[in-house]
Amino acid sequence: MAVLALVGGLFVAGAVPAGADAPPAAKTVVAKPRPVPPAGVAVGTVNVPKPRTTHPTHSAMAPMAGWSVSLTASTSALWPTRYTTLTATASADVGPTTYYIIIYNDAGSVVGFCGNGTVCSVAVTSPTPATHYFHATVADSAGTTVVAYSPSVEVDWYTADLSLAAGLHTLPVGNSTVVTETSSRDIGLSPFWVQIWDTTTGTWLGQCGTGTTCSVTVSQSVATTHTYAATLAGNTPQSGAVYPPAQLQTTSPVNYITWTGSGLQVALTATAPGYNTPVTVTATANIDVGPTPYWIEIFTLDGTRLITCAAGSTCSYTFYPARYPGETDVVAFLSANSTTLPPAAIQASSNTVATWYYYLG
The missing domain is CATH 2.60.40.2550 (Immunoglobulin-like)
Incomplete structure (x- = not known):
């Protein structure tokens, strides 16, 4: 190949x-740098210099007067494996108190934990595309007595x-x-x-x-x-x-x-997506398949056969594909009559078409 x-x-x-154009000379590409956390910023839970105490009999409570905490992200949209720095800033130094600055992810796990000062920073990343939400609190070491709670910060690893x-x-x-x-x-x-x-x-x-x-x-x-x-x-x-x-x-x-060597061809088109309207996909062959042993068949790429046509040169199917965002990918064949993808005895394959519709509830 x-x-x-x-x-x-x-x-x-x-x-x-044979007969193909010769390739252009290959280009030399400098290796991409491996993502690393920012210098001087802890990754994961920050070390706590003062002893951690627990208050198992306390329950979460509304923020107390006099305390507040905010949370920012150094960047809120980045590629997976890249780091963003979360910085929580409390209204007062937690060092002389029994409180800590705690940063949580949306799974409820602690990603930052600081027992002194007014600022707590931690670098976080995601290995794959995801959107995560983080928040910070000023609370006791167990996180049960909360005296300040920040708004959530959204970070999108796109x-x-x-x-x-x-x-x-x-x-x-x-x-x-x-x-x-x-x-x-x-x-x-x-x-x-x-x-x-x-x-x-x-x-x-x-x-x-x-x-x-x-x-x-x-x-x-x-x-x-x-x-x-x-x-x-x-x-x-x-x-x-x-x-x-x-x-x-x-x-x-x-x-x-x-x-x-059949000389057969098939192409696939779809109507433009609309609001709350179905989409029609149409496969067009270069022959009438009626006199042949083949069918025009349209499948979704997840293996669902939408329609099969035994005669004519066109075959259409109207349906509601996945809502936007998201899509239903569709392909057509000239082949034996088959219910599975790929069908048997393929004589021609079409382009893949992405379909979707906009939903207004």
């Missing part, structure tokens, strides 16, 4: 099929949405096509790489470390159908490539590509 990683960063070129497309989804055996990933964010400032994979074989095809697009050229020498996907993950050199990769953040919907 030919491999040509190119746009936006890296990278690795492999064998090129990702990039990935999509994948191919120049051709059905082509003659031995021919090549370009598979291109597009991301919703430039990944250059992230600690991650986009990789493109043949998910049928688990083969790593190439990766890019910057930009919003990444492309490879693929070919098969026998009649077959393969699936391809893009991932956002940690650095995955070809020599150690394993699917799924380490530090996986997100994956694109798969694309089916069929190599065949």
Whole structure:
């Protein structure tokens, strides 16, 4: 299989099929720095210099007059594995008192705990995309007697949405096509790489470390159908490539590509999403399948067959896909009549289409 990683960063070129354009020279990319917590800021629970005492008979109570506490985050939107510094500031020094400044995450776990001064800081991170909420209190060491409580602070460890497309989804055996990933964010400032994979074989095809697009050229020498996907993950050199990769953040919907001598083609379209309105997907073939042994079939990528048509050159299905945000990814085939994905005897594969609708309650 030919491999040509190119746009936006890296990278690795492999064998090129006969008749394909030669790849451009590979670019040298400086390794991305590993995320580290800010210097001088504790990670995890802060050490407490004064003895911790407990008050098991006390219960949580409303904040007492004279005490207040605020909480800030050094940044509230960042890539996973990057650190933000949470800083709680109390209205008075807790050192001479029996109170502590305590910082909690939304799971109720203590991430910062300080027994002296008016300020308590801690660096926190998330290994994968997530939104977390933090708050601070001034309380006894057990956290049961609370004399001040801060508003919550939201921190979003975001990702990039990935999509994948191919120049051709059905082509003659031995021919090549370009598979291109597009991301919703430039990944250059992230600690991650986009990789493109043949998910049928688990083969790593190439990766890019910057930009919003990444492309490879693929070919098969026998009649077959393969699936391809893009991932956002940690650095995955070809020599150690394993699917799924380490530090996986997100994956694109798969694309089916069929190599065949049938000469058949099928394409898929969808109506634009609307408010509280269904979506219609339409598969269009280049022949009337009625006289043939094949059907037009439309599936969701999770394996649900939406419709099968035994005759004609078009096949449509109207349904309510996932609400926005979120999507239902759909693909069409010319194939044997099958209830499972992928269907048997695939003669042509379509592009993958993302569908959704806006809900107004």
